[in-house]
Amino acid sequence: MKVAFIGTGSMGSLLIDAFLRSGALHQSFICISNRSPHKAERIAGRHPGIRIVDSNVEAARESQIIFLCVKPLDFPGVLSEIKDVLTDRQIIVSITSPVQIEMLEQAVPSRIAKIIPSITHSVQSGASLCIYGSRIQPEDRLLLEQLMSSISTPLIIKEEQTRIASDISSCGPAFIAFILQRWAETATEMTGIDRADALYLGSQMLLGTGKLLTEGGLSPEELQRRVSVPGGITAKGIDILDLGLQDVFSRLIDATHQKYNEDLDKLDKLFSEIQNER
Numbered sequence: 184m185k186v187a188f189i190g191t192g193s194m195g196s197l198l199i200d201a202f203l204r205s206g207a208l209h210q211s212f213i214c215i216s217n218r219s220p221h222k223a224e225r226i227a228g229r230h231p232g233i234r235i236v237d238s239n240v241e242a243a244r245e246s247q248i249i250f251l252c253v254k255p256l257d258f259p260g261v262l263s264e265i266k267d268v269l270t271d272r273q274i275i276v277s278i279t280s281p282v283q284i285e286m287l288e289q290a291v292p293s294r295i296a297k298i299i300p301s302i303t304h305s306v307q308s309g310a311s312l313c314i315y316g317s318r319i320q321p322e323d324r325l326l327l328e329q330l331m332s333s334i335s336t337p338l339i340i341k342e343e344q345t346r347i348a349s350d351i352s353s354c355g356p357a358f359i360a361f362i363l364q365r366w367a368e369t370a371t372e373m374t375g376i377d378r379a380d381a382l383y384l385g386s387q388m389l390l391g392t393g394k395l396l397t398e399g400g401l402s403p404e405e406l407q408r409r410v411s412v413p414g415g416i417t418a419k420g421i422d423i424l425d426l427g428l429q430d431v432f433s434r435l436i437d438a439t440h441q442k443y444n445e446d447l448d449k450l451d452k453l454f455s456e457i458q459n460e461r
Contacts, residue, residue, distance in 0.1 A: 184212060185327075187246035189239050189261060191217040194278060194300060196226050198334075201304045203230055207333035216242040244268040248276060248292075248327075255281045255446050259453040262290045269293045274323055280345045280353075281446035284316040286454045294318040296327055299345065301353045304334040310352045311335040314342045346443045350436065356436075359389065417458030 186208060188195050199215070202208040210232030216239050217223040227233045236242045243249050243265040253261055258279065269275070273293040279283075280299055287295045295316035303309025311331045315324060331337045340348050367381035395401045401409070411417040 184208075184248070185246045186213055187249045188213065188215045188252055189217075189242050189249060189265075190252035190257075191215050191222045191226055192252065195250065196222070197302065197305050198250065198278070198300060199226055200229070201234070201307065201334040202330070204306070205307060205333040207330055214242050214246065224433075228278040231372075239264050240268055243273075246273065247331075248274045250276045250278060252278055255279045255450060256453065258282050258286075259449070259456075262287070266291045268396075273316070274319070276327070280349045281443055281450055283447070283450070284314060284342060286450065288316050288318065290454065294320070294323055296323070297342070297345070298327065298331060299349050299353055301335070302356050307334050309335050310338045312345065312348050312352060313337050313339045314345065315339075333403070346440055347436065350439050354439065363389070 186451050188199055191199070195215075195217075199213065203210060203213075211231045211234075213230075214234040214236050215226060216224050216236050220235075223235045227235050239261055245389050249265075249269075251258065251261060258277070271294070272294045274288060275291060275293045275295050277287060277295070277297045278300055280297075282297070284295050284297055296319055297312075297314040297316075299312040301311065303311040304311065311334075313324075313328065313331070327336045338348075338352075345379045363382065367378055367385055370381045371378045392406070395406055396403065407417075407421065411421060
């Protein structure tokens with residue numbers, strides 16, 4: 184199975200590294216293209232056998248699965264470039280949330296899937312969000328989910344849930360890391376604990392908490408009850424968090440959805456321009 188990656192930036196290179204590390208793909212069956220050659224060369228340097236091609240057209244022409252790992256506003260240009268070499272038997276995988284499946288199906292003849300990855304896949308963890316277009320066949324879904332299962336836990340969602348699901352699974356690691364950073368810095372300033380020790384304790388706590396909520400079968404409410412004694416230290420801390428976080432997550436969701444909708448509007452205009460040029 185030949186797989187192409189068009190775009191080898193942060194997430195494209197992460198997926199390549201993760202698939203190869205897991206053994207799901209072999210270097211000799213991967214080809215990559217990128218407008219910045221040095222990024223592609225860095226990946227090929229880590230994984231001898233990966234083929235760097237000179238153009239997106241060449242990457243798309245010979246591959247069964249084509250991962251489009253470019254920025255949302257670059258999609259119309261890339262699709263215009265490769266559409267003439269695509270067939271209805273190939274699978275295009277978009278890893279970008281604002282690009283709608285309907286837009287892609289109107290632009291190219293191929294089978295379309297949208298799979299939103301997470302940085303957690305670099306340690307073969309986390310959920311990958313899977314949304315399928317109308318042309319995807321059962322065997323295509325099986326193929327894609329087997330591939331993603333090697334580095335993640337695939338979760339099928341509706342396209343209208345993409346933004347909020349991405350907030351949690353893909354943006355979430357950065358949000359939680361930001362909270363941990365602030366917590367550790369404040370602990371260092373107020374108590375003198377070594378910052379590295381505070382970060383290590385927090386990281387190990389997050390790892391264990393994740394296992395309790397998944398492998399341990401505890402719900403968030405159950406976990407709080409197990410740790411928190413009425414009138415105790417944890418209960419006092421939860422009271423502070425409850426007061427301080429009352430509208431934080433509604434504001435966060437409003438902000439991410441506003442940016443998402445702005446991107447949708449820009450993409451609608453770009454794809455409409457392409458349709459009008461035909």
